[in-house]
Amino acid sequence: MPSLAVSLLLALLRLVLAAPSAQCDLHHATSCPGLTPKNLVFVLAGQSNMAGRGGVSRDLWDGAVPPQCRPSPSILRLSARLRWEVAREPLHADVDVNKTCGVGPGMAFAHAILSSVFWAARPPPVIGLVPCAVGGTRIEEWTRGTALYDGLVRRARAAAGKLGAVLWYQGESDTVSREDAEAYRARMERLILHLRSDLEMPGLLLIQVAIASGEGNFTEIVRKAQKDICLPSVACVDAKGLQLEADHLHLTTSAQVQLGEMLAATYLTHAMSK
16 A cells, blocks of 8 residues: 555646646647637737837836736736747737837736626636737738738637737838828728638727827828728727837837726727627
C-alpha cells in the first residue's frame, strides 16, 4: 500500500494534469475553459492609437498599468500564435511588432463591460479580445485581399466565440494626402461591408473612433468622413479633446482609459437596445 505522502503526491499530480492550461489551442477554442461560444469576443483593429501608445516615449514604454487595465481571469486575448491567454498590457505587443506598444483602449473597454449593471441579472461573460491593429497604416492597406485584412478575418474566425463588435480606431495616416482623406468614407464603408460578408455577419456592429489627431493637414476631412458614415449598426465615438502624448499624435494612458470606457458605453447602449 502506498504511503500517505505518495498518495498525496499522486493526487496532486492528477490535479495538475487535469487543470486547464494557461493557453488554449486554437483548434480546441470552443471547448476551452476560458472561452466558449456563449462568451463575448471583440476585434481591436486600426492603427497605433488602437494598438496603444499610452506611456510610450522615445520608443520606450513606462510600464505603468492603471487599475482599469490590469489583468483579470475574465479577460483573455488571442495571441499572434492564435492561442487564448490572460490579457495584459501591452495587448498588441506580439501583433504590432515593428513599434513599441503601450496602453490602448482594449483592457479598459473590457473591464467597463464586465462591471456594467447590464450583467446584474445574469452572469457576466468572459471577454475575448482579438488584437489586430498595426501602427502607421492607411485604410487602403486594410482593403479586402491585403495581408492586414486577411489577417483580421482569419483571427476573427479563429476566436470561435460570439463576436460582439469590431472596435476600429484608424485614420491618422489618411490625413497626409487630400486624396486619401476625401476617399476615406467610401473606403471605410466598403471595408465594413466586406467584413460583414466575409464573416457572414450582416448585422455586425462596428464602433469606430473619430480621430483626435492626424499626421497631416486633412484631419477634419477624415473626421467628417468618419462621422458621416451612414450604414446600419455603425456607431462613432469621438476622441477629439482627449489628452495627447508629447508627440501630439497618440493618446496618453489616461486618455486611453477614457476612450475604452466610452467605447464600452457605446457597445452597451447598442446591446441593451436589442
